[in-house]
Amino acid sequence: MLLYLHVPFCRAKCAYCAFYSKVPQGDDLALFERAALAEIEALGRRHGRPRLDTVYVGGGTPTLMPVWLWERLVAAIGRHFDLPRGIEFTTEANPDSVDVWLLQDLRGLGVNRLSLGVQSLSDADLELLGRPHTRAQALAAVEAARAAGFRNLSLDFIWGLPGQRLATWLRQLRFVAENLRPEHLSCYSLTREPGTPLAARLDAEELPLPDEGEQARMFVNGTSFLESAGFLHYEISNFARMGFVCRHNMGYWEGRDYLGVGPSAVSTVSGRRWENPRELSAWAKAALAGTTGGNAEQLSERERLRETIMLSLRTARGLSLKAYGRATGRSFVREHSRLLTGLRQHGLVRITRDYVRLTTGGMLVSNLILERLLGDADG
Known part of the structure; x- marks a missing residue:
């Protein structure tokens, strides 16, 4: 069983992002705490305190949560699930939201894999994407992660950005592989998400995207370089050094059962799937009433087979x-x-x-x- 916890809070909304997130206000953190603790308990009881293979905390920016809230959430997971020592326990983070002291605290709570949303090492690209950090902060976050004892570090990047060319993409990958030396890389092509500020600028043709040929070369040549640098290309957008494939995401692609906690989180168990309410207040109301999962649907054999084909071929x-x-x-x-x-x-x-x-x-x-x-x- 996999467990995913969605923490919806961000300092600001990035220009390209369509995931549910919000800037915390008022008693948002307290409401999230009460609802998340209630949902963790309910899911653990409903499924017989299942043994977890992985825990993944995403968002949003989970590292905006204070340490005391992390402590309460991790303790609740340990009470209501079988949480073996040393399992893969990932948190996502933005480079501007971490320092060595916070990361040491998270390591002490059992978090052993850090996924940093770097996205680019170009300050101009980061500004275009509406990211809240700079290149210098990204490099400092990697250094802090190593100083805090993280030996399983993943970095996220986006390619195919406006104005980006093959040479600049390969130069960035070479710097990352030779200087930052992460155990894992996720490299995503830029997606035009309807309703986002970046999509509006692209639709208005304000920003020139690389043409299809250039984007194809970025993917193929970037993949070739990373493989030559010792990374296994184990999924369309994911690369890992030997022994550092992300077990949580592989669980999704292999069709494993998973439970989701938090607003907009999805769960699938024995072919039954449900999605939590998207908004914080609506989700919290359902979680506190114990009604999340009430909209579960049984996937048909045909639907499950189609998913198997789609996910396996990734x-x-x-x-x-x-x-x-x-x-x-x-x-x-x-x-x-x-x-x-x-x-x-x-x-x-x-x-x-x-x-x-x-x-x-x-x-x-x-x-x-x-x-x-x-x-x-x-x-």
Whole structure:
């Protein structure tokens, strides 16, 4: 079982972000505390104090929470779940929200993996994205993490930014690999999220994006560089040194059960899925009344199979043909023979006796490939 805790608080809303977050006001922190403690207790009881494989605290900016609130939340998780020592316990953080003393406190509470939202090491790019930190603060946060004892450090970056070119992206990756030396990297292409300030500027053509060819080179050449630097490209956007694959996210891609705490958090257990209310006040009301999860829906076998295909093909391992055959009684390769033949001829998939997996080129156009595969399945 995986546990995700969504902390919705940020100092300010970034220009590109569509996740639910808010600047804390008044008694927001106290309300969040009461509701989160109630939901943690309810989920633990409802599911028989399950053993956790990972804990992931995301947001928002979880490291805006005071240490006393961290202590209460971690203690509650330990009371209502089986929390083995040494499990992967991640928190997200923004570089401007941490110092060595806070990080030492979190290490003392059992947090052993830190995911820093760096996004860029260019001050101009950070300003464009509306990020609240600078390059200098990002470098200082990495130093603080190491000084606090973190030996599992992940850094997030965004590529395909307005005005960005292949050379600048590769130069940044080289600096990160050789100087910051994280155990894990998440490199996401810029997504135009409707309703965000950045999307409005892009729609108005105020900001020139790299063309498709340049973006393709950023992905392919960036992947090639990171692999040569010792990183395993284990999922479309994720790279890890040996032994540092993110177990929490792999759990999602492998279809493991997970529970979500907090506003907008999603849970899926034994094919039943529910999503918490998005707004803090609405979620807190439901959590305190014990009614979160009341909107659960049972996924159909077809829906679960489609998810398995989509999530498996995001990973370097790919889709297990044996598992697909056991689940359906059918051959995936025969079902999609014409499409897979064409994809293989274009170097977009590899097919072995046991797996179908996307190549680096296939990952670049994964959305189109999945659309075709799932369209085949529906047909």
